[in-house]
Amino acid sequence: MVTGAFVGIIAAAIVTVSSPIDPAVGFWPTFGFFGIFAFGLGLVLGGLVGVAIDARTKSSRGVAEITETKKRATKARKRAN
Numbered sequence: 001m002v003t004g005a006f007v008g009i010i011a012a013a014i015v016t017v018s019s020p021i022d023p024a025v026g027f028w029p030t031f032g033f034f035g036i037f038a039f040g041l042g043l044v045l046g047g048l049v050g051v052a053i054d055a056r057t058k059s060s061r062g063v064a065e066i067t068e069t070k071k072r073a074t075k076a077r078k079r080a081n
Helices: 002-018 027-057
Strands: none
Touching: 002 027
């Protein structure tokens, strides 16, 4: 998610630099405007990519069987009083 947010900020910087800037507003407010939306979008997309990668890389787990026995161990430890 952090990587997605970072990529979103980088994309906002690229969009801000490549688009014409209104002199009445300036560079930093325009970058902040794009950055807010790109940060949120990158955060969500990074989370979705992380969930997809996690689901794809999980291996299937086998089934375990538990058997209860009544036999005691031969070298059982005695309780210390």
